[in-house]
Amino acid sequence: MKIKYKIRLGFSLIFISILFAGALSIFFINRLSESSKVILKNNYESLSFAREMRTVLDENNLPLSDAARSAFNKQLLKQENNITENGEGDATSALRTAFSILKLPAISLAQQQNAEHDARLDLRKVEELNMQAIVRKTDAAQASVNNATLILGIIGCVTFLALFSFSVNISGFIAEPLITLTDGLGEISRKNYNHRLYFSKSDEFAEVSAAFNNMAENLKNLDQNNSSQILAEQQRIETIIEHVHDAVLVLNEKQEILFVNTAAQDLLNLHDHKLKGKTAPQFQANNNILKSILESQGDNSSLKIAHAGKESVFQLESVEIFIPNITNLKDDEINIARVSAGKIYVLRNLTEFHEI
Structure with missing residues (x-):
């Protein structure tokens, strides 16, 4: 494989790893954000509605006044439109039944007290269901955070290993052949024309080694021809001078x-x-x-x-x-x-x- 393709492949893998890690991070952040919104919107609002209805019962004596009944009914309507957990609908229906009894004008005080007691039990049930839902959803969010941390940690380790391997290998398949080529040029400068380069890889350095070996062979032939000519000329001159x-x-x-x-x-x-x-x-x-x-x-x-x-x-x-x-x-x-x-x-x- 050509060196430029190796470099492109290495950087592409690193880029894909970083992009994948970023996409997962955004996904888990959005997931945690949605979980937080659900908890705030559904469960926290139900707890708020239940607290307001309990406040009405705590602050008013039986029988309830028209204003107290209106305030209680207002919060109860909101709760009926915010049922999100299993069993919360039954508890809200029972609360509606108890409130209906409290609104009846022709019932005894004992019946009103029993209805108020039932209403308080239903409010406690609604609060318990929503508190349990908050704990459950918080645990699920924490588990999502742990999973996200694990996954992002694995991706980070893989990305680091890929980058480390790439940095080590790029010095191996670029720096080492360059050192070998530099040593070969040094041998040629010392007129060691028998020196040859051999790269087993099918990349640009294989072409460089072929060109280098061809150059060394040509220089060797040229040097031998020049040496032969010089020796011949020297022999002729010495022969002439000798005679x-x-x-x-x-x-x-x-x-x-x-x-x-x-x-x-x-x-x-x-x-x-x-x-x-x-x-x-x-x-x-x-x-x-x-x-x-x-x-x-x-x-x-x-x-x-x-x-x-x-x-x-x-x-x-x-x-x-x-x-x-x-x-x-x-x-x-x-x-x-x-x-x-x-x-x-x-x-x-x-x-x-x-x-x-």
Whole structure:
């Protein structure tokens, strides 16, 4: 799977989890709100109606006055329109019956007292039913709160685990391949063109590894071709210099010996030394000829050297090698400055011409 699809999938799952948790939160909040409204509207109002009717009976003597009967009947009508619990209807009907007896004008005081007693019992029944309903609905609301807390806690844990896993995995399938790629580029910079990258995943990094391996292979072939060409050119130059009859000494800019042909080795008596890579000044202390060559100023100077059992005259020619200075050269600049890349010394035997 492509990395961009993995990232999209991870963020989508997190977004869905958060959205689901938010929707559940809204659902349970609305549910608790509705439960609270029901308790306030139904049960609390019934308790209020019952309290008002009990107050009428407590504050008035029997027989009830017209005003007391009117106040009691008003609250009783409200209660009859607010029956919500099982058994509350029967208790309200019994209360209506007892109140009807209280309204009768031609009954004895004892009958009125019995009717008032029955009315108080019915009011107590209504209050008990509504109090029990309040307790039951409160417990149900609390259970809903507990369930909501549990569910939201589970969703929160799942969301956290998903986010944690996503954060860990995204560093795994992005950071680690980038580190591997950086190490591979470091190997290429050190000219280790045999280094290869291998990603088993079928994502963008698989394409990157294929491109990297292709680049490394091309650089390896190019380096081998360049090395072969350089070695070939070096061999040609050394062969040409070797077959020159004049003594030739080639130094680089650090005065390290690059090449000494056989004529120069014979002349300078340097047969027993491994010369390449060593500096010429380290031999001049015990080699006066080499010292004279290195300390010579200018070109076309003459040297008298004892060679082959006789004194010979040599003409010293020195040629300094310059290459363009391309350090810090920008793409749109033309640089004509040069730096020294070494020096070539040629000793030409002029003894025959001097003898003539």
